[in-house]
Amino acid sequence: MSFEPKIIGFACNWCTYAGADLAGTSRLKYPPNIRLIRVMCTGRIDPEFILAAFARGADGVFVGGCHPGDCHYMSGNYKAKRRIELLRKMLAQLGISPERLRMEFISAAEGAKFAQVIREFTEKLKELGPSPLKAEE
């Protein structure tokens, strides 16, 4: 059986989650590998959530938020962006490919972009193979 990556996705309520909703209502196809979790803002995503997802066997983590300047809470998306940038660096130090953590800005109108990003990310993770943390168990 071919490898099917497990992706945990965090999507902000105002933009990306609505974008994912639009992808659904527009009947756009994207791989079922992602489990989407709605949060009020990407600024609410504690880096601990992402580490916990990896620790529990996620092959990749996706974070989707509002475009720069569009955050419902003014600056949550900027904070998240900086945290993820730093976290990616730390993942690399732990020997985990930073490509397993991806953040994108996707608005409520961008259903097609959401589907496209999830397609790309799933393909990327298939290329990378299972999370190295799984091999340790």
Added chain:
Amino acid sequence: MAEGKKVKLALYWAATCGGCDVATLDIEERILDLAAIADIVLWPVAMDFKYEDVETLEDGSVDICLFNGAVRLGEHEELAKLLRQKCKVMVAFGSCACFGGIPGLANVANREQIFNIAYKETVSTENPEGVTPQTELEVDGKKLTLPVFFDEVFALDRVVDVDYYVPGCPPAVERINDLVDIVAKYAETGELPPKGAVIASEKALCEECPRKREEKRIKEIRRPQDFLPDTEKCLLEQGLICLGPATRGGCGARCINANMPCRGCYGPTAAVRDHGASVLSAIASVLGLEEETELTEEQLTAITDQIKDPLGTFYRFTLPVALLNKVVQKKEVE
């Protein structure tokens, strides 16, 4: 125990620098209070007891064990289990026992890598046969043994059940005095704090920091050797990576008062599971805040690249208890 009787106390050191034992002596004349209420049954740094002396004790006959140091070797695990069996109360004493501490940073490598560097690769090492420590060796028909060196460092509670935690590198004298008070109360009344209690503050160090905070934001990361920080202003605002916002207080802000940023030895606050993630979150939210709306990808990378070693800085004392507590064996990236 029967009230009013002397408390039996064991002190042990595992993977540690010995600073915790020195800190215990730093309580000065109160050490005599301790001697008055307690009989010591094991204290390798100060007294000549043998492990056999502990083995012959009845199970549960020792009241309190103060265990400092992380678990690095088979010997440490064996003693932790033995002392757990003999002692009613197990106290993780110091950051190494609580979280793995500085020795826990060795989890960025495994046994093989550590042995290669320590016994083969350093410039001053001459070891043509590439000998590394073995757990067993036969010499003239006699078997010699050494404790096993684990692939990773463990905090004490990953090996045995722990009742109380006294963090700090080393624990602050005030908090050791609190512990002496707990022992004294126990000797008198038999009462103990609730299991799992951490003998420190419940809140972050910032709560007890005497410095002035204006608006937390950092433009540029600076290091303590590069400049003399202002003694009144928040160190984080001056560009130093201070772990205060995400670290448990109770230390009396001793580093801050010596004009040095917090290194995080008291571990995460009561509400937090993963110290490094919490520090990362705090630092990333104030770093580059100034021009956050205009940053390009390259500028953002340049800003975070100022932090040379996020893993070692954010998990300086807590890597072995982190959600991802060691480097993966089969690295995807170097």
